[in-house]
Amino acid sequence: MDNLTASEIIDRLGGTTEVARICQIKPPSVSEWRSTGIPQARRQFLELLRPDAFGSAVQAQDGVVEARALVDSRMSKRALRARLGLGSDAHLAKVLGLPVEQVSGWADEDMVPALPQVMKLLGHTDQQEPAAPRNDDPDADRIGAVDTA
Template sequence: MDKPTDSEIIDRLGGTTEVARICQIKPPSVSEWRSTGIPPARRQYLELLRPDAFGVESGEARQAIGALVDSRMSKRALRARLGLSSDAHLAKVLGLPTEDVAAWPEESSVPAVPQVLNLLGTSGLTRAPDQPSDPDADRIVGVDAA
């Protein structure tokens, strides 16, 4: 895959204003990145959100993240490993409400919600097959009347 410049990455992410909104900073800061480069922590955050903008296939990104993240990792350790500073940033990466992520205990293992499992690169839980609404449905047979 191609190795885009920082300016191309910003354009692929929607431009200066959109990147500033995502990172919760002012647009002039992002504009400066076009010449000085995207700071490493911001780059990692943006790459987690949109690996395609960096010329990385989502499968490759998931493998790279999986190598960094352990499924028994605490929320605090997960944030630190991914270079995220708050629950709000982690929630954004996972696509979950901030309140849900904030409710997770800091030192317990992260919950096995589908978004976390996808981030960790593990397969999600399989859904149980739908049960028929009538438990006797398979025992009912047609009756021929004379």
């Protein structure tokens, strides 16, 4: 169970079309991976996203815990790319599902912004709901509909 083939992993992830949708590429590219193997950066991305498809649940949880320990929300963009094994802003943008221009706009040495995609990748799922807008009008609950002729 430890040495799964690329085909077995792709099947566990839902098949060629589903993996292509997840990676935002065309299905023929994923079909090619069945014979050539899944590229390392894509494999790491898929492993973070769906650890259950790569082995037993215990091993998968250990991998997620280990990855989350490596990735800290206070790290710089350069450190995040290095930890994930990504070579460019384009790769990081693809993993985060953000436009390349947005990721390129972040300074390499600044902290990674706390966007929902970044926080999900970092394993912070306890996001708070946005607060409801405060109504400063004291008569807001007493105003009713007005019928006009």
